[in-house]
Amino acid sequence: MSKKIFYQIAKLLGIACLFATFSCRSIPKGASVVSDFDANKYVGTWYEIAQIDFKYERNLNNTAAQYSLKDNGDIKVVNSGYNYVKDKWKKREGNAKFREEKTKGALKVSFFGPFYSGYNIFALDKDYKYALIGGKNYDYLWILSREKTIPNSIKEQYLKIATNIGYDVNDLIWIDHDKENPYVK
Template structure:
């Protein structure tokens, strides 16, 4: 009987934790996603110019993200990069959903089953060549470009936006593409 109570207690605790995590905001305080977002214009290949490092991209250069439509209309993302420590390429395939209105740049991405994380487009030029993407918190930030480089004035504008939101931009990893 005591084991049953412990198991039920553990299940309840896990369920409550998942509910709390999923109800938390998936965008940093003060950040605003872009409006009038056009999904079809965002599709295609993006080069990662800079990021705040985290476990899944540790030791990666030549990192890219390719967005495409699945047959059912959902969005697929394939992230690729070269691990310069292990000397091999790695790739991870995920799915992207809108976190609300499809005309807003507030998305969520999953690489692990039912678990999604915030993917918030907070900067995007009118030609969809450069993007600033915030994760669910100030631990996640990406500067993306359709090319392997980004003009200095775009970098500076995106860095100012990030700093104004509270990001520590001195911790950015500037990705090499060679």
């Protein structure tokens, strides 16, 4: 192989590596996650208070997420909600893994086999009652609560944090909780 061809191949591989690095970003640029995370306190049921609409939760309300620790250190995720268009409950199970050390709220979650996406805990109160979660980019944002409501002061605080990160909080859909979710234990 000539040196010219070798250098062209090396250049293409370098470009491909850069593309792969940036296309696999797991957190919006400039955002940071909580650094004193405790998975044992985080597990349990969380109700979605608000979320940016996306394909897998479209037409859902009464949405909740349940997290439980697995023996291997991963976190089992069960998301559920009521599809008000199809008039039926929907449930999806997934798996979350830590992207960094387990004391950081930087995880990745998958509902489709080997394909993972960022799950970033941007804010979490000291009692683990309210959380602000974002995905790999500005298309994914959730406000979660252990109850079906959230105090206005927490709501305003989390909206401010999300705005400062770069999210358009006008895109949030506020979730109704007017039915008992049969998947919530």
